[in-house]
Structure formats: structure tokens, C-alpha cells
């Protein structure tokens with residue numbers, strides 16, 4: 001290469017380097033646990049859920065009712081042979097994968113998750129392991145193959161929904177309790193899991209790269225944590241970069257968020273949005289546009305486009321993804337009412353997608369006027385900047401948008417839908433100037449949600465009340481209290497007599513050790529001025545509950561077994577158990593039915609040291625835990641597997657111990673954990689339980 005040519009190349013390289021430096025780097029600014037696999041998914045924020053199968057043929061109508069959906073086989077108790085007749089009727093001649101994928105893309109959706117096999121066991125793909133699939137229908141086309149090709153063409157990520165529960169496969173257990181024509185003799189659940197794995201191998205090797213595996217139907221007793229762990233590893237082995245939801249396992253707790261120790265890359269709240277969001281957790285709300293996942297002709301209870309856009313705004317403001325469902329008809333088309341909403345959402349996303357894609361949870365909580373999301377802009381010519389997107393749901397009539405408790409220096413404000421428009425005037429109000437006032441034009445730029453872009457210097461500096469961290473509100477000798485750090489350049493000052501902290505109150509060091517009952521109040525100060533509301537928490541010094549004397553004890557607990565149909569725990573003191581056995585585990589106890597039963601475990605617990613203990617139960621359905629007559633954990637009611645806890649001060653020694661649980665239908669978890677002096681949270685070891693002989 002000549003010297004002249006080399007010089008030109010050097011000039012170009014330098015120019016490229018300079019240009020590269022000149023471009024600010026916009027990101028969500030977070031380095032989160034979990035690996036890069038999820039980055040595209042976190043960036044995407046918005047996807048399409050598709051529930052489609054044989055159930056689209058009856059379209060919700062059966063036996064005079066019109067309100068069924070994808071559960072119609074089970075809910076209407078349709079015998080297998082009668083339901084199988086739909087196979088010969090499935091011929092969605094208007095199905096066009098490209099049109100469906102374009103509808104998602106134009107709505108601003110970045111990924112699609114479709115039911116390859118729902119609970120009825122029918123497969124929308126060509127499976128070598130069953131005849132109960134689309135190739136046995138008049139349609140005879142591999143719908144998943146056509147969808148995968150359309151997604152590749154349109155640059156949309158594709159995910160598979162796959163139901164663990166299967167009402168067709170002879171090896172799946174349990175049967176539906178109304179089924180009389182499908183005896184369970186000979187059923188082999190391990191053989192069913194091998195069938196699942198064989199199908200998943202087809203789905204993960206024949207259709208190219210799959211972005212998400214969305215398991216469902218994990219709640220029945222035959223599926224357990226061990227199988228969930230094994231299945232997660234199996235799927236990741238087939239496609240290492242695939243993202244797997246938490247319904248592969250049994251750890252979906254409140255809001256479908258994964259409890260510690262369970263598998264799954266993201267939580268799956270369904271038809272709900274966690275009210276306060278879930279910081280530092282990956283989660284996705286899935287939701288229907290009307291009241292059904294599968295097509296229901298009579299269901300015209302459609303959410304408005306404004307409602308759906310505000311749900312998207314709410315979810316993104318809390319750091320979640322939104323998986324919005326469509327249920328295609330038997331002809332293979334997305335219902336017109338769904339398409340109309342997708343178009344409206346798409347028009348909004350065209351102008352406002354920047355406030356959703358690649359953002360992180362907003363720092364402003366739940367202001368009256370709407371929500372917020374944020375991105376970090378690494379400036380090349382100064383400190384990092386935070387770009388706040390203020391999602392204004394209710395446009396202020398007085399033209400003043402008040403953003404409370406935001407201390408950052410403001411660089412500028414504008415309307416996202418009018419990027420070339422004039423900057424918006426920003427002023428400050430409040431005793432410490434902590435409230436921003438943004439002057440807005442009289443009319444809202446958008447009928448659904450308008451977005452104001454607010455650029456501020458540095459990380460969000462918001463006047464949230466300090467968070468006080470301590471093991472419990474009760475203590476025996478002393479309790480250590482910490483303040484959760486989070487804001488830069490502030491001092492936390494406190495009082496213990498319930499008075500308001502001032503700039504002269506003591507500083508909170510690493511920890512505040514409290515030895516007598518007290519109400520601790522904490523406030524943040526900067527330059528002698530209060531820059532946060534006051535946080536307050538009462539701590540009470542208590543005596544340890546004394547143990548009881550017992551004269552003889554055998555290992556284990558007595559397990560009383562009851563049968564009945566409850567929505568809450570009954571009063572077992574008024575009931576005779578069907579039988580009583582000895583338990584050495586809270587897991588699978590011998591029972592005569594799969595649903596509508598209860599257990600009460602009774603005996604004693606040996607407490608090793610004086611101190612405050614926190615007990616937990618994780619159960620589906622309700623459970624409660626007592627020490628003596630004192631109710632310590634109340635986790636009662638009808639719910640999926642979820643965890644509750646309570647605390648009690650106990651003296652070293654033996655204490656009466658009772659746990660009760662009931663199971664109405666579906667899953668039947670019961671786990672009992674504890675945490676205490678020298679004990680990190682763990683399942684209570686059975687060595688500490690004893691019972692009367």
C-alpha cells in the first residue's frame with residue numbers, strides 16, 4: 001500500500017474514531033444480574049401473545065353457554081372423542097402468517113409468543129410424536145413453520161408457548177376429575193415428560209433461533225421443582241441463548257414473580273400489573289384485550305386503545321414487559337376489534353416508542369399525572385445525563401406539570417411528539433425548590449398518553465423517603481437498623497424519640513443499634529436542608545415466649561388428613577380427621593384424592609437459641625402456622641403458590657407447633673421455612689420437630 005493510501009486510511013480511521021466518540025451513548029444505564037441473553041427482551045418491552053387452536057372452532061359456545069375460551073374442553077366437560085371431532089374441522093383457510101406478523105410489527109411489538117400446544121394437547125406444528133396435530137387436519141400445513149419464516153422476514157423475534165398440562169396425552173396425570181372415559185391405569189408421567197422433551201426438541205431444532213420458551217400449566221401436583229430444574233437445563237441445552245419463563249418451575253409467587261431458588265428468567269404476572277413495580281426483577285405482564293385468551297365470539301368486552309396504551313406505559317414505568325394477547329378465529333384471522341386496537345397502539349408507538357423501548361423503570365413512583373421511564377445518555381462533553389420520559393395521562397388544565405421531589409439540574413424539556421418544537425419552560429417551587437414546574441401548551445398533543453422529555457444532569461436525585469432495613473419490628477436484646485443507600489451527596493439523620501429529625505440530629509452511620517423500644521425517624525439532608533420526606537418505623541423490645549416441658553417425644557409430626565371443599569382453612573378443632581399419620585416431610589402426604597383436601601401437622605419444635613424467629617409458609621392454596629395458640633403466619637385463602645411470613649420471639653427449648661394447609665384445585669405446594677439467630681432462611685429441618693408418642 002502506498003504511503004499516500006496509508007495516510008488516507010489513517011485519516012479515515014481517525015475520523016471514524018472521532019465520530020464514534022462524538023456520538024452520545026444512550027442506554028438504560030443499568031448493569032443487571034442475569035446475562036446478556038435478556039438484553040434484546042429488555043429492550044423490546046412489548047410483544048404479541050397468540051392463543052390459537054381447536055378451541056377457536058366452537059369459539060366459546062357449547063351447551064347453550066357462550067362464555068368459554070381455550071379451556072372449553074375442560075370447562076364444558078367435553079369427552080375426548082367429541083372434542084377430537086374438531087380435528088377434522090380445523091381448516092383456517094384465511095391464515096396468513098405474514099399478515100399476522102405485520103400486524104404485530106405495525107403495533108410496535110418486537111416479539112411474538114404463540115401456543116404451539118395448549119392444555120388440550122393439540123399441536124399447531126408438525127410433530128412426529130403425535131397424530132393430534134395440525135397435519136391430521138384438512139389444513140395439513142405446519143403453522144409454526146410459516147410463522148417462523150414470516151418472523152425472520154420481518155425481523156420479529158419468535159417465542160413458543162408450551163403447556164406442561166396436557167388433557168390428551170394418555171401418560172399425563174392427573175386426569176380431569178369429571179373424566180370417566182380415560183382411565184389412568186398404565187399412565188406413566190415420566191414417559192409423558194419424555195414426550196414433552198421429544199416435542200421440545202422438534203420445536204427447538206426445526207424452526208431456527210427461538211427467542212423465548214413460555215411454559216404454562218405447571219401448577220398441578222405431578223410437576224415439581226426437580227422436573228422444572230431439569231426441563232430448564234434441557235431447553236437451554238437445545239438453544240443456549242433462549243429465554244425461559246418461570247412457569248417451567250414451581251416458584252411463581254405473588255404477581256407471578258420467581259421466588260428464590262426456582263428456575264426461570266422472568267416473572268409472569270397475568271392479567272395484572274404489580275402495583276408498585278418490582279425493582280431489579282425481570283417480569284412480563286401477559287393480558288387479554290377482552291376477557292378471553294382463546295377466541296370467544298360472544299366476548300365483546302374489549303379494553304379501549306387508551307386503556308391498553310396506558311397499561312403499556314404503566315408496565316414500562318415499572319420496568320416490565322407487556323405481552324398483549326390476540327385470539328385468532330377458526331378461519332385464521334385476528335378479530336377485527338383486536339386489529340383496530342393494534343393499529344391505534346401502533347400509531348402511538350410510532351410517535352412515542354422512544355419512551356418505551358430500551359427504557360428502565362422511572363424514578364418518580366406513581367405521580368397523579370401519569371408515569372415515567374428513563375434512559376441514561378453518556379455525554380461525551382460532560383457528566384452523564386438522564387433522559388426522563390414523563391408519560392402524561394391527565395393533561396393539566398392549568399398548563400403546569402408539577403414534578404415533585406426532583407433535585408437534579410435540568411438541561412431541557414420538550415414534547416416527544418414535537419421534537420423540533422420549542423423547548424418547554426421549567427421553573428422550581430417548594431421550600432427547597434424540590435418541585436419542578438413544566439409549562440405545557442393548553443392542549444394535550446396525544447389523546448391517549450402525551451410524553452414530555454426532561455433531560456437532567458446525572459442520576460435521578462429524587463426525594464424518596466429513606467428505606468429502613470432491620471430483621472423485624474420486634475427484638476429481644478438489641479436490633480440493628482440500616483438505611484438503604486441510594487442517593488448521592490446526602491446525609492441521613494435520625495431521632496429515636498419520634499420527633500422530626502433536623503440538620504443537627506445524629507448521623508446514621510453504617511448501622512444504628514437500638515436497645516429499647518423506640519420509634520426511629522430518618523430524613524435526608526444536603527447542605528443543612530431537608531431533601532426527603534421522613535421515614536418512620538417503630539421497634540418494640542419483647543420477652544421470649546417460654547418453652548413447654550414434654551416428657552416423651554418421638555421424631556416427626558402428627559399429620560391429620562381431612563377431605564372437604566373450602567375456600568379458606570376450616571377450624572380443625574371442630575372436625576374429626578379422616579385419618580392421622582406420622583409425617584417426616586411437608587411434601588407429598590398419602591391422600592385419597594387429588595383435590596379438595598387438607599392437612600394439619602401438629603407437634604413441637606425445638607428452638608436452639610433465644611431470639612426473634614421469622615417463619616415462612618409457601619403454599620397453594622392456603623396455609624397458617626402457629627406457635628402454641630399464637631398465629632405467626634397467615635397465608636390463608638385461595639391462591640397459587642405464594643409465600644407469607646411472620647415473626648415471634650422464642651426462648652430456647654420446646655414449643656407447641658402447628659401448620660395447616662388446604663388444597664382446592666391445581667397445585668398443592670407446602671413449604672415451611674425459618675430464619676433466626678445464626679440461621680439463614682432455609683426449610684425448617686425435620687430434626688427439630690418432635691411429637692407426642
Ligand code: FHN
Pocket residue numbers: 070071216217270286293
Ligand atoms: O390456563 C392458562 C390460560 O389458558 C392461558 O394460557 C394463560 C395465559 O398466560 N395461562 C394459563 C392461566 O394462568
